[in-house]
Amino acid sequence: MSVLIVGSIALDTVKTPFEEHADLLGGSASYCAVAASFFSPVNLVGVVGDDFPKEHVAFFKSRDIDLAGLQIADGKTFRWSGEYMLDMNVRETRSIALNVFEHFTPKLADGYSDTPFILLGNIGPDLQNHVLDQVAKPRFVIADTMDLWINIAKDELLRLLKRVDMLILNDSEARLLTQQTSLVKAGQQIQAMGPRYVAVKKGEHGCLLFGEDDDFFSCGAYPLEDVHDPTGAGDTFAGGLAGYLASMVEDEVTFADLRKAVVHGSVLASFNVEQFSLERMRTLTQEDIRERYDSFRLFSQFEVIE
Amino acid sequence: MSVLIVGSIALDTVKTPFEEHADLLGGSASYCAVAASFFSPVNLVGVVGDDFPKEHVAFFKSRDIDLAGLQIADGKTFRWSGEYMLDMNVRETRSIALNVFEHFTPKLADGYSDTPFILLGNIGPDLQNHVLDQVAKPRFVIADTMDLWINIAKDELLRLLKRVDMLILNDSEARLLTQQTSLVKAGQQIQAMGPRYVAVKKGEHGCLLFGEDDDFFSCGAYPLEDVHDPTGAGDTFAGGLAGYLASMVEDEVTFADLRKAVVHGSVLASFNVEQFSLERMRTLTQEDIRERYDSFRLFSQFEVIE
Numbered sequence: 001m002s003v004l005i006v007g008s009i010a011l012d013t014v015k016t017p018f019e020e021h022a023d024l025l026g027g028s029a030s031y032c033a034v035a036a037s038f039f040s041p042v043n044l045v046g047v048v049g050d051d052f053p054k055e056h057v058a059f060f061k062s063r064d065i066d067l068a069g070l071q072i073a074d075g076k077t078f079r080w081s082g083e084y085m086l087d088m089n090v091r092e093t094r095s096i097a098l099n100v101f102e103h104f105t106p107k108l109a110d111g112y113s114d115t116p117f118i119l120l121g122n123i124g125p126d127l128q129n130h131v132l133d134q135v136a137k138p139r140f141v142i143a144d145t146m147d148l149w150i151n152i153a154k155d156e157l158l159r160l161l162k163r164v165d166m167l168i169l170n171d172s173e174a175r176l177l178t179q180q181t182s183l184v185k186a187g188q189q190i191q192a193m194g195p196r197y198v199a200v201k202k203g204e205h206g207c208l209l210f211g212e213d214d215d216f217f218s219c220g221a222y223p224l225e226d227v228h229d230p231t232g233a234g235d236t237f238a239g240g241l242a243g244y245l246a247s248m249v250e251d252e253v254t255f256a257d258l259r260k261a262v263v264h265g266s267v268l269a270s271f272n273v274e275q276f277s278l279e280r281m282r283t284l285t286q287e288d289i290r291e292r293y294d295s296f297r298l299f300s301q302f303e304v305i306e
Numbered sequence: 307m308s309v310l311i312v313g314s315i316a317l318d319t320v321k322t323p324f325e326e327h328a329d330l331l332g333g334s335a336s337y338c339a340v341a342a343s344f345f346s347p348v349n350l351v352g353v354v355g356d357d358f359p360k361e362h363v364a365f366f367k368s369r370d371i372d373l374a375g376l377q378i379a380d381g382k383t384f385r386w387s388g389e390y391m392l393d394m395n396v397r398e399t400r401s402i403a404l405n406v407f408e409h410f411t412p413k414l415a416d417g418y419s420d421t422p423f424i425l426l427g428n429i430g431p432d433l434q435n436h437v438l439d440q441v442a443k444p445r446f447v448i449a450d451t452m453d454l455w456i457n458i459a460k461d462e463l464l465r466l467l468k469r470v471d472m473l474i475l476n477d478s479e480a481r482l483l484t485q486q487t488s489l490v491k492a493g494q495q496i497q498a499m500g501p502r503y504v505a506v507k508k509g510e511h512g513c514l515l516f517g518e519d520d521d522f523f524s525c526g527a528y529p530l531e532d533v534h535d536p537t538g539a540g541d542t543f544a545g546g547l548a549g550y551l552a553s554m555v556e557d558e559v560t561f562a563d564l565r566k567a568v569v570h571g572s573v574l575a576s577f578n579v580e581q582f583s584l585e586r587m588r589t590l591t592q593e594d595i596r597e598r599y600d601s602f603r604l605f606s607q608f609e610v611i612e
Contacts, residue, residue, distance in 0.1 A: 088487065182531050183529070184530065184531045205512070206524075208529065217606075221524070223490045223514065224490065226488065259607070259609070260608060300526075300606060303562070
């Protein structure tokens with residue numbers, strides 16, 4: 001089944017202690033859409049400026065991503081610049097220029113309104129709600145969010161939470177939203193705000209998945225030797241998760257489906273951080289994904305079943 | 307098989323944002339020994355002062371811990387006082403009084419020198435080396451350590467590492483010892499210093515286990531709703547791991563044994579933090595351990611096998 005993905009599309013400048021690269025393809029929708037495209041057809045909704053390089057459009061097309069929902073506006077593409085500290089877990093934003101994104105109103109292309117799976121990538125909850133206003137009866141809606149929206153648009157976010165099946169956020173954001181220290185309590189409290197499922201990302205430590213009737217899954221992180229650029233890891237996780245879910249669900253989404261989807265999201269994210277921007281996605285194969293999934297499973301087994 | 311355990315025995319004063327308790331049973335050897343006693347016979351080596359409460363001795367005896375190696379010296383028992391911050395992951399030491407521990411020389415009781423499993427709990431590496439000087443041909447030696455020894459006794463610690471089969475330390479200590487950001491590289495680098503196996507503890511996020519020939523196991527943490535006192539969690543993990551390993555190994559220690567041992571250590575630690583000091587260990591049953599092991603496995607399964 002198809003996944004409708006909305007979010008930001010950006011040109012990023014990223015500095016790590018070892019390298020710096022400018023004008024990289026970035027933005028939540030870019031990472032989400034490319035990751036999802038490894039598993040399912042993707043309908044992309046976003047905006048770029050008239051300076052957006054044609055090669056990036058060609059890359060989306062090479063991944064069979066439907067671009068009928070991609071608006072090209074007069075002006076410049078959204079730009080973000082950030083710097084990572086030595087341990088790569090700490091990031092500082094150096095500059096943001098919203099440009100054409102400032103007046104972005106997501107508009108669904110013809111035929112998008114009955115896409116069965118929807119991934120609301122990390123953008124303002126007002127825009128996420130606006131997308132949901134335009135769809136018919138989606139089978140499963142996933143929303144990603146971040147601390148910024150919890151701080152400046154909490155009411156709009158709470159309104160969104162009543163309309164989605166699953167929320168993805170990181171551990172510090174879950175604590176910020178609920179004022180709970182315990183991630184278990186935080187996850188359960190967010191479920192009470194609306195979403196049946198909550199995925200709490202813990203960066204290099206994996207992810208906790210909360211379901212109905214106390215269903216619970218703790219996914220470790222894939223152990224990485226070299227992280228070159230963590231940018232987009234969370235978006236890639238969300239995209240891989242949504243794409244995999246859409247590819248395998250026939251009737252109802254089950255917790256067993258979601259476990260595997262979380263692992264596939266983690267696998268995609270583990271590849272993405274190996275190179276800058278979305279570079280690693282250009283060479284990634286289905287065979288690579290299968291192999292890492294298998295070794296990931298082996299690494300996590302309590303009692304080894306060969 | 308039996309486990310010889312050496313470490314500190316202390317009286318602790320612990321303050322959390324919610325409670326404060328004084329003169330609690332503490333110290334690395336106390337936590338290690340009691341945890342191990344759920345799986346294997348334990349020979350304890352340590353020192354206390356003449357003020358050490360008889361009830362704590364009775365508690366060790368109730369766990370069938372052999373106390374022939376427990377020295378009772380003239381003077382006061384080692385005392386430690388610490389305070390936890392609101393998120394319970396950050397701790398400040400308020401005071402330390404070494405007392406009789408200052409001149410402690412571990413001395414093995416008759417019959418201890420051929421104990422097959424040895425757990426060198428967290429004490430100075432000079433004392434840990436001194437214990438190894440007194441044993442015959444142990445089957446498997448595990449050492450725990452901490453940042454203090456990496457900072458002030460690194461040469462002695464490096465000498466110890468060549469003599470042990472397994473080192474247990476936490477993530478920040480692994481980074482400190484190797485100057486590596488990546489925990490995977492850090493674990494492998496520590497293996498090159500001597501131990502065939504390295505367990506890197508990640509607090510609430512679980513543990514990474516490194517073995518020979520790129521064997522690797524990523525164990526998540528058991529999700530806890532209420533942490534009342536994290537003191538001794540690492541020692542309890544080490545004790546549970548060593549005790550379980552000693553209970554199941556017949557010939558050689560295998561990586562499959564070690565996976566299960568790491569999970570049993572995590573299970574014991576998850577119980578211990580539910581109450582202050584070693585209180586939870588007083589009521590813990592084998593049935594409790596089995597149940598939590600089973601739900602832990604279920605929580606961690608990628609593909610659910612009922």
